[in-house]
Amino acid sequence: MKNMRDFISKAESEGILKRIKVEVDWDLELSHIAKLNEEEKGPALLFENVKGYDSPIITSVCTTTERLALIMGQPKESTLVDLYNEWARLGENLTPPKWVDAADAPCKENILMGDEVDLFKFPVPKFYPLDGGRFYGTAHFIVSKDPESGWINLGTYRSQLLEKNKLGTQFIKGKHADIMLKKYQAMGKPMPVASIVGCDPLLFILGAARVSAFVSEYDVAGALRGEAVEVVKGETVDLPIPAHAEIVVEGEVDADKFMDEGPFGEYTGYYSGVGTDPRNFIDVKCVTHRNNPIFWGTTVGRAVTDTHMTMALSYGANLWQQLLAMKIPGLKAVYCPPEGSGRFMAIISIKQMYPGHADQVLTAAISTEMGAYGLKTVIVVDEDIDPWDISRVMYALSFRFQPNRCQIINRGRSTPLDPSLPINAREITGRLLMDATIPYDWKEKPIPIELDPEVVKKVKARWSELMGG
Ligand SMILES: Cc1cc2nc3c(=O)[nH]c(=O)nc-3n(C[C@H](O)[C@H](O)[C@H](O)COP(=O)(O)O)c2cc1C
Ligand SMILES: [Mn+2]
Incomplete structure (x- = not known):
């Protein structure tokens, strides 16, 4: 899958994309159709x-x-945990x-x-x-370059359409584009950026992923695809x-210039x-786009819809990958519930091997x-609890968890x-670490109630006699 058009044809042949041919208004109507459709887990929608x-x-x-799963090239019955x-x-x-070469890059079909x-x-x-207005950048990402190391970052940061050549930005403190922008500011220069709309959807998912600083999301996309991204x-x-982007906005962000942005x-x-x-904004110098460019948007709002699933994959996969990279033994699975947008809560199952193992994780x-x-x-739960099986997690939180x-x-x-958190005090959060395992170091562990296997066999053999029908 190289671009948005590949996604559209694959999703259409799988019956998970619908073309909407009747007229729809961009002003609230389109987003409301998308949101209601997403609440029903409906198809991808191509508004024509x-x-x-x-x-x-x-x-x-x-x-x-x-x-x-389709975007990641995996079997359609894959679960988030498989992904x-x-x-x-x-x-x-x-x-x-x-x-x-530019000649092989469809994104250059039109240059303005x-x-x-x-x-x-x-x-x-x-x-x-x-x-506060129309939002150009939702399912997009911003490309920027670290002026010191040359590290290329892709980050999804919303962009409001402020003027015909001005896009608002919201680089939250510590995000990679924010770190880079501060370096340009210190050098007294604006930061060159490009906003990308419509491309291999994996690139957008990576724009919204928590890839570590100094690592380019392009390189991760190449790893996940098994093929280098063409640029x-x-x-x-x-x-x-x-090269296959639908619409590319090129411009620069001056850290010392601001326009009114939001709310969103x-x-x-x-x-x-x-x-x-x-907030800072992109002063747009150039737009390039494919013929008949396919714009792309994602709804936000109450979970669970498009953005929540995107982040449940990107944030959840990052957590799992980053935990595995620490080479902690006994890690079984991670689940980051889409209900928390995959980012506020995580459930991790482990096979305990030593005292304090759960606390380490x-x-x-x-x-x-x-x-x-x-x-x-x-x-953290024991290995017999699947972290995505919320009723079993509730069981562990009831019978194994201890507030102390x-x-x-x-x-x-x-x-x-x-x-x-209060609107003006959201920089610092508390965290709650819940050990819902049976402590490894207990000499006497609760004795589980097991059914007698022989009796189970006999009862099953008599089931229809007992229950009738
Ligand atoms: C639809 C959508 C909108 C987002 N908007 C913003 C935003 O406005 N500002 C921001 O800092 N992060 C936003 N995020 C989260 C970032 O994409 C995410 O934290 C990512 O890690 C940022 O890239 P970076 O790690 O390279 O900085 C958004 C994510 C999604 C899926
Ligand atoms: Mn990054």
């Missing part, structure tokens, strides 16, 4: 007739595990992107410079009534651009703030790149989106 526009928009690409395993198996084999740039020519949706030079920025309804189900905030989880950010609650063996970490890096 957007009011006032002659190019299409796709939504709901990542909403189901089946579609995430985490596959990600961890392939993910270490970092594969740098491959440069191709300077005054020709008008982002209103794309069917950018307005998602929710209280949103081409930007027209006005010295950055690698996915987030994946937490709440607004990120109370109103607009001054709990503290390790919150020290990974993924866990050190928003992870608030970590639960819980640990509270008072201070950790938070996300400013967490609605459980």
